[in-house]
Amino acid sequence: MADTKREIERKYESDDSGLPDLTGVAGVAAVLDQGVAELDATYYDTADERLAASSITLRRRTGGTDAGWHLKFPVASGVRDEISAPLSDTVPSTLGALVRSRVRDDKLAPVVRLRSTRDIRHLVDVDGRLLAEVSVDAVRAERLTGAGGKAEWTEIEVELADGGDPAFLDKVEKRLRKAGVRPAESASKLARALAETSGKGQPRKEDRAAPVTAGDHVLAYLRAQRDVIVELDPAVRRDVEDSVHRMRVATRRTRSTFKSYRKILDRAVTDPIGDELKWLAGELGAGRDQEVLAERIGGIVEELPPGLVVGPVRNRLRTWAKARGGDSRRQIIDVLNGQRYLALLTSLDALLADPPLRPAAAGKPSKVLAKAVDKAYDVLAGLVEQALATPPGHDRDVATHEARKKAKRARYAAEAAAPALGKPASKLVSSLKDLQGLLGEHQDSVMSREALKELAEQAHAAGENAFTYGLVYGREEQRAAAVEAELPGVWKGMKGTAGI
Template sequence: MAETKREIERKYASDKGGLPDLTGVAGVAAVLDKGLVELDATYYDTADERLARSSVTLRRRTGGSDAGWHLKLPIAPHVRDEIRAPLSDTVPDELAALVRSRTRGAPLVPVVRLRSSRDVRHLVDAAGTLLAEASVDEVHAERLNRAGGTARWTEIEVELADGGDPAFLAKVDKQLRKAGVKPSASPSKLARAFRETGGVGARTPVPAKPVTAGDHLLAYLRTQRDAIVECDPAVRRDLPDAVHRMRVATRRMRSTFRTFGAVLDRAVTDPVAAELKWLAGELGADRDQEVLAERLTAALGDLPPGLVHGPVRERLTTWAGARHSHTRGHLVAVLDSTRTLALFDTLDALLADPPLRKKAAKKPEAVLGAAVRKDFARVSRLVAAALDLPPGRDRDGALHEARKKAKRTRYAAEAAAPALGGPARSLAASMKSLTGLLGDHQDSVMARDTLRELSVVAHAAGEDAFTYGLLYGREEARAAAAERELPRLWKRIDAGADL
C-alpha cells in the first residue's frame, strides 16, 4: 500500500568542501553525524521522457531507510509529494496509475541510474528533536535509454523534518550562502543527470509573450489543459478539492471555445467541447455529492440537540458515504478509460495546431472585448427574465441558467484579462460574486430535493421526520434570502460594468 510524504527540501552545488558548519543556525543545538549511506536508484520514464518534461520523477531505489518505489509530484518550488510503494521488480500499478494522464499508456522504461554516497547529518534542537536532514551527496549518473553517457558531481541537500516549519530552511539557506555555498542550478538530481548525459528529448517550445487575440486565448487554454492533466493524480488520491479543480478547468476550456468562436473555429472545437462536457459530467457526480454532504452536515450541526429527532446524522452519513464510494470507483475507471486518454491527446494536438480564424491575428482589445460584452448581455437578459417570474420551480430553473451563463462570462473575462486589464478583472470578480449567490440558491434547491428523499425513507422506516422538515424550511429561507439579494447585487454589477 502506497504512503505519501510531503517533501520540502533545497539543493546546493558543492565543490567537495563538505558541509559547512550549521551550528550557528538559529534553533540548531547540535549537528549529529549519522554516517554514510549508499543509495542506488533507477529512474523510469516513457521513451520520450514525458515525466521529466512535467518535473515528475519515478524511481526504484535501494539503500537507506526508505528503499522502495518513489513517485514525486511537484506541488510548489522546493515542495513535492513523495508517494512510496514497497520494493518490487516492476512498477507498482498504483504508481503507474498516478502518472497515466502523462504517459497515456506508453510503457515506463529505465532511463537513468543514480548511485549516491550520502554523508548524512541531522540538525536537532535543544530537546533533540529533528529539524532537518543535511547531506553531502557524491553522485554518479548513468544514462540508460539513450547513447548519453555518465556524469559525476557533488551536491548538498537539506530536507525539512516531517511537520517542520519551512521558514527553518530559509535560516539554513542564509548560513550556507554566507559560507559561499550556492543553490543548485537544477531542481533535482534527475534533472541534472538528464542535462549532463544527453538532455531531455523533444521539449515543447515555450510560447512567446501573447500579442494577438489568438495568442492570449491559446495561453489561457494551455493553462487549463495543464490543470486537467495535473489534477488527474490528485483526483485518484482523493485529495480535497481535486475533483472541483479538474472540473472547473474543463469548464473553462469549454467556455473559451464557445465564447470566442470568432477566434477559434467551432467546427473543430465543438467536438472537443462535447468530450470535455462528458468528462465534467462524470466529475460532477462526485463533486455534487461532496457539496451536498458538506452543506447538510453543517446545517445539521447548527441545530440545537433538542431539535435533532431520530438517527438523522447516521442516515446522512450513510447516504453520503455510500454514494461517494460508488461514484469514486466509477470516476477512477473513467480516468483510466481510453476515452479520457484520447481526450488528453486531442487537447495536446489542438493546442499544437490550433484552428485559428482570421480574427485570431488581430489585436486582442477589440476581438476579445466584443465577445465578453456579448456574454455579459446574455447574463443580463437571463437575470431580468428570472426576476420577472414568481418564486417556484420555474424561477429556480431560470436562475440556474443565469448562473451557468454568468460562469461562462467570468471565464471569458479571465481569459481576456491579460489583454484587457482592469475592466476585465473587475467583471470577472463581479461574475464570481453573482455565481456565488446563485450557486448558494441552486445548492438550496438540490439540498431540499435530497432532504425530501431522506425524509421519505426515514418515515418509511418508522423514524421521526421532524428534523428533515426543519432543515428543509431553513434551506427554503436561504433560497428566499438569495432571491431578495439578487436585484441589489445585479444593480451594482450592471452599474459597474465598463468593458
C-alpha cells in the first residue's frame, strides 16, 4: 500500500562552507545535530525522459529513515505530493499506475543514480517540536544512459515539518540569504543531475509561441484540456476530491470545442475522437451521478423536522446509492488501465502534433472565433426562448435541459476565444456560467424527482411509509419552479452580452 504526504521544501546553493548558524531564526529554540546519512537513489524514467519533462520524479532509494520507492508530483513551487511504497527490486505496480497516462506503453528504466552524503539538523521550538529539517547534501550524480556523464555539487535543503506553517520557511530563507546563501537554480536534484551529466548546463524551459491565428487559439485551448486529463489521471486513481469531476469536464470541453470549431478542425478526424471522449465521460460518471443525487436528496432530508422523516429513509437512500453506483471506483480504475483509454490519449496527442486544420484556421481570430461563438450563442438563444414559451411540465423540462447543454457549448467556445477576443468574450463566459448553473439546478431537480419516485416505489413495495419521499418531491418541485421564475429575468439581462 502506498502512502502519501505533502512535501514542502526549498533548496539552496552551497559553497561547501557548511550550514550557516540558524539559531537566530525567529521561533527556533535549538538546532539539533541528527548525524550523517548515506543515501543512494536511482531515478527511473522513459527513454525520452517524459516524467522529468513534467517535473515528476520516481526513485528507488536506500539509506536514511525512509528507504523505499518515492514518486513525487509537483503541486506548486517548492511543494510536491510524495507517494511512497516499500523497497522492492522493481517499480511497484501502485506507483507505475500513477504515471501510466504519461508513460503509456513505454518502459521505465534507470536514468540517473544519485549518491548523497547528508548532514542533518533539526530546527525545534521551545517545546522540542520539529519545525523543519535542514540538511547539507554532498551529491554525486551519474547518468545511467547514453555517455554516462558524472557531476558533483553541494546543496542545502530545508524541508518543513509535517503540518508546519510554510511562512516559517521564509524566516529560514531570510537568515540564509543574510549569510550569503542563494536559492538553487534547479527545482530538484534530478533536474540538476540530468542537466549537468548531459554536458548542456541548466535546461531552459522554452515558452510555446503565442497564438496568432484562429487555429492557434483553438489548439492552445485543446492542448490545455489534454494536459488536464493527463495530469488528473493520478489524482483520479488516488481518489482525490473532485478529480473525477474535473477530468470529466475536461473531456466535455474538448468534445464541445471540436463541435464549435468545425470550420477550423476537420470533423472527419475530430468526430471519432469526440465519440471516445463521450465514452470516457460516461465511464467517469458511472455511479457518481447517483452518488450526487443521493447527496442532494439526503441534504433535503436533513433539513426536515425529525417528525417528518417517517421510516428508514436514510438507510434506504444509502442502499439505493450503493446499489445504483455499484463498484464505480473499481470500474473507473479498470477504464484508466485499459488500452482504449490509452489509445484515446494517443489520438489526442497525434491531433495536437499534426492538427487537421481547415482553411479557416489561418484566419483572423477576431472574425473566425467570433463567428463561431456567435453561432453557439444563437443556438442557445433559440432553445432558451423555446423553454420559456413551453408550458410547465415534461416538455419544458426537456427544453430546459437542452438549453443547459447548449449553454455549456457556448461557454466553452467563448473560453477558447477569450484570450483572442478579450473582455467581451470573458464577460460572455461569466454570464454563460451563471446561466449554466441556473439551468443545472433545474435539471438536478428533474433528476432528483425521478429518483424520488423510484425510492417511493421501493419503500411502498417493502411496506414502508412513502410520505417523506413525497414531501421531498414537493420541495424539489418548488426548487424547479423557482428556477423557472428566475430564468426570464436572467436571460433578459444576458442579452446585453450577446454578440462578440
